[in-house]
Amino acid sequence: MNGLRSLILVGFAFAGIFAAAWLEAPRRWLGAQFDVLPALVVVAAMTTNVLTVGILAVSGGVLLDSLSANPLGVSILPLFATGCGLHRAQELVLRDLPYAQVILGVVATAAILLLKLILLLSLGENPIVGWGSLWQFLVTCGWSAALTPLIFRLFDTVAGLLSYRTVEPPTFRPDREILRGRH
Numbered sequence: 001m002n003g004l005r006s007l008i009l010v011g012f013a014f015a016g017i018f019a020a021a022w023l024e025a026p027r028r029w030l031g032a033q034f035d036v037l038p039a040l041v042v043v044a045a046m047t048t049n050v051l052t053v054g055i056l057a058v059s060g061g062v063l064l065d066s067l068s069a070n071p072l073g074v075s076i077l078p079l080f081a082t083g084c085g086l087h088r089a090q091e092l093v094l095r096d097l098p099y100a101q102v103i104l105g106v107v108a109t110a111a112i113l114l115l116k117l118i119l120l121l122s123l124g125e126n127p128i129v130g131w132g133s134l135w136q137f138l139v140t141c142g143w144s145a146a147l148t149p150l151i152f153r154l155f156d157t158v159a160g161l162l163s164y165r166t167v168e169p170p171t172f173r174p175d176r177e178i179l180r181g182r183h
Contacts, residue, residue, distance in 0.1 A: 004159065004162060004163060005047065005048050005052060005159055006048065006051075006052045006055050006056070008155065008158055008159055008162070009040055009043065009044050009048070009052060009055075009056050009155070010055060010056060010059050010060070012036070012040055012151065012154075012155070013036070013037060013040050013056060013059060013060035013063065014059075014063060016036030016037070016040065017036065017037070017060065017063050017064050017067060018067075019036070020033050020034055020035060020036060021033075021067045026143075030139050031132070031135060031136065031139070032135065032136035032139035032140055032143075033140075034140070034143035034144075034147065035064075035109070035140055035143065035144065036147060036151070037056075037060045037061075037064060037075075037079060037112070038079075038082070038105060038108045038109040038112050038144045038148075039105050039108075039109075039144050039147040039148040039151045040056060040060065040151060041053065041056060041057070041060075041079055041082055041083045041086070041108055041112070042086060042101070042104045042105055042108045042148055043148075043151055043152055043155050044056045044083060045082075045083045045084075045085075045086035045087040045090065046086065046087075046090055046093065046095040046104070046152075047095075047155070049087075050083075050084060050087055053080065053083035053084060053087060054080055054083075056079070056083070057076050057079035057080035057083060058076055058080075060075075060079060061073065061074075061075035061076035061079050061080075062075075062076065070116075070120070071120075071123065071125065074116065074119055074120060074123070075112075075116060077115070077119060078111070078112045078113075078115035078116045078119065079112060081111075081115060082108050082111045082112050082115070085111070086104065086108060095152075098149045101148045101149040101152050102145045102146075102148060102149060103145075104148060105141075105144040105145045105147065105148030105149075106141045106144060106145045108144070109140055109141045109144035109145075110137070110141055113137060113140065113141075117129070
């Protein structure tokens with residue numbers, strides 16, 4: 001079951017990253033593109049294990065970096081660290097409520113973006129940081145807030161369609177003998 005969930009999440013990551021690279025309208029209208037990986041990291045951290053979070057961080061991070069101007073592999077550590085932090089707090093969060101999913105999406109996106117900026121600066125890169133970066137930060141957090149509950153529902157639907165249904169126990173006790181007729 002976890003292998004299926006990992007494949008579904010990696011498939012969502014591939015589709016979402018390519019959609020973000022292909023769609024130019026949000027970039028032109030808002031000046032920032034949407035990022036589906038923080039929402040997927042939230043879903044992976046809240047519904048699966050740490051291994052799945054790692055698989056998603058490595059595959060999604062490498063794919064995102066290969067389609068962006070980032071150095072290859074710089075997105076892996078922020079995605080994995082945020083996913084592990086959310087996974088540790090899994091029992092404390094009401095993950096089935098939509099407003100909690102929105103808050104988790106915003107917090108995860110902010111953490112990933114800030115960790116990525118710190119990592120880029122520590123590697124000696126010169127990212128362009130200014131007032132426009134604040135606008136892009138807010139737009140990206142807003143996109144993630146809107147996408148996280150939708151991805152939770154889509155993930156549950158697809159995982160439910162592709163997995164076996166559990167057999168419910170019978171309503172009668174099999175160790176009882178039913179006597180029929182006069183007693």
